Amino acid sequence: MRDLGALLALPSLWVDHTPPEIADGLLSVVTGMLRLDAAYARFHGFDGGPALESWRPTGAEPPGQLVRAVDGTGAEAPAIDSGIETTAVRAGGSPPEPPLLARMTTLALTLPWGTGLIAVSAARPDFPTERETHLLRVAVGQAAIALHTARRLAAEQNARREAEQALERQSRVLRSLVEEVGPVLGAASRRIEEASREVARDAAREAAHPVDAPNLTRRELEVLGLLAQGLSNKEMAAVMWLSDRTVERHITGLYRKIGVARRSEATAYALRHGIA
Template identity: 40%
Template sequence: MAIRGAPDVDWTGRFDELVAREAHLGAAELDDLGQAAWFTGRDDVSVRAWERAHLAFLEAGDLASAVRCVFWLGFTLSEHGDAVLARTWMGRLFELCARPDANTRTDASQQLCRAVARYAQGDAEGSAPLYRQAGELAAAAGDGDVDALATMGLGRALVQTGRAEEGFDCLDRVMLMIGSGRVSDRAAGPAFCAVVASLLARGDLERARVWTRDLGDWCDTQRGLEPFRGECTLHRATVMQLGGEWAAAAKAADEVCRTEKRLETLGNAWYRTAELHRVTGRAAQARDAFRRAAALGTPTQPGLALLHRDAGELDTAWNGLARARSGPLGPAERAEVLAAAVAVALDCGRIADARAAASELTACAAAFHTLSLRAQAAQARGEVALREGRTAGALPLLRAAWLDWRRLDAPHQAALVRVAIGSAARAAGDEEGAQLEFDAARTALEQLGAVPDLARLERLAAATTPVPADPGLSRREREVLELVAQGWSNRRIAERLFLSDRTVARHVGSILSKLAVPSRSAATAYAYAHGLVRIA
């Protein structure tokens, strides 16, 4: 994009130079001061400067420039959560746009404000035509800033209303507009961040990776930049974690934790830090970071559930995911929670629950058509099919997921799929093929430092002695195993079969011995893989 290699903009120097002459600045320089103050985090100065600038532009007869100052006043106040003052200044904008000397340029700003207000009220469907009209008016007036913000808003509205491909095309167009130099820095910053955040929220990691790199390049040209630096760095950390650059991602997330002032961004930074601790096996540090995220109001699932899973606390993990699924989630968040729910449910032996979560994940992937959601859905369905003993059906799904994760250059997810492929090979009687897959996964996980996943892999790979499909269970033991596989407790099984708790415990111990497995969940996995119980 054209922004690469662009000269640095020294907002700190510009602010210092203008504020020293503030009492004597004209309208254009007051507008510049407002922008420099905003970019360097001096919000009180930016509000004061834009208030004076809009009055000076009106006195000079430049209505369009006055409206621009009022628009940015309302926008920045809204961004900082001051809804009352933001609405006041938006009302002022509509008042100005009703004047006889209004033109296409002011009409574009007015229509954009209507669209933003409609979208903020939760009416994405109704906001889309308003955004479209604002963009058309702005393009006709040659106002690149309003055109970019309107196109960005239209893209988000279209995605939210189920027209994902149209919406993503709009977001791509915004990035190209910025790269072509048609958009000023004051509009490029919020547009960049909003587009990348929207892509990450909807699981479009292919686009997010490209535009995050360019957002980073843009941030690096803005010396003294304050409003977008934390979000930009955090977006980069998210993408770096996907790409296996865990040390760099941790360093970036830590920087945001130390310097960020916006509570939402800070909470997200602590969650990202917790996740990076979790995947590398630093459980105590992960728990502390999750606590810090939660204290700031940031949801901690599915990461916290997966931390409990790593510690063998499966009931706690499952309950946390169940609560998270019942709340409002964006597409990417929901997909992450559902993928974790599949993994935990399989560990718990809750096959029907795993199947239901995989089905919901598949529906989410179908709605948004992104590569990462498609990979997650195929992986989940393949793992469920494997656990149900449908090895022939599992392998194509797992291989498709592996190819998609490899295309996304996501080594951690690709390694986890290879572990599942190895398990499928073993279930099909190909122990040599299984060990080859395990070896490939081991190499990748060791390079990443994925300690918990390596531990799981080693336990799985060590179980090389095949157990007969018919291990000699008695009729009563098969009945007990059937109920164990459904997640029943010993007491409930005893009540169902009219046995004592002690007798049931003895049967369970015998079953584990005959199957050569260490736990009830492992017995459940074996039973489903070998058709010893009926699939619920």
């Protein structure tokens, strides 16, 4: 019962572990608990990536006999027990029965996201006992739960990371727009303030010395209105379908008629006379 309780606690112990760590931990647990000589695990279906493999004893290559058992080769005298297949591995020799080298047990899994195959072996003629079979099934089942949880958490973390990256890209674009538009808005604000001051000064002067608005042509009124809206000479030329030189000529004549020398003064004049 103590071994069973320890196995049931495995998913909580493997929280925040990666799938390779969980697979490696599974083999460490069953190798020690069942006194195994060798163990091998292979899981398929991790989002189209390569198969996840782990083995005991550790080394550059997994145990060949167990790999062949997982691949479905080298089986001899299978004994099926509750979905677990046990095979006797014997030494070469003449009949009737070569000596037993080990007994090998394989277990196939069907998971929500793929498949898993486990193979273990021990050089004991009674391996696996009913208790060992039960413990192996429980350990593998708990590992499957932990792997499924780790895969789901990884997917959530990836989605959250992608959302954060998208938000950061949007923030960079907004910062870039602010940096680009900020000086333009600042200049426009300063021009409006300057024009407002000009309007106030001109209104005070006209209150003391009223004057009549000069007789402006339709084209000059149009130029004055666009100028008061903040358009540049080139922008006014594009709107009025005129050349830059023609617009400059209209502005020069306009300044002379209304008695101003700067764009801010012309803007104030247009606002004061309701032309803008």
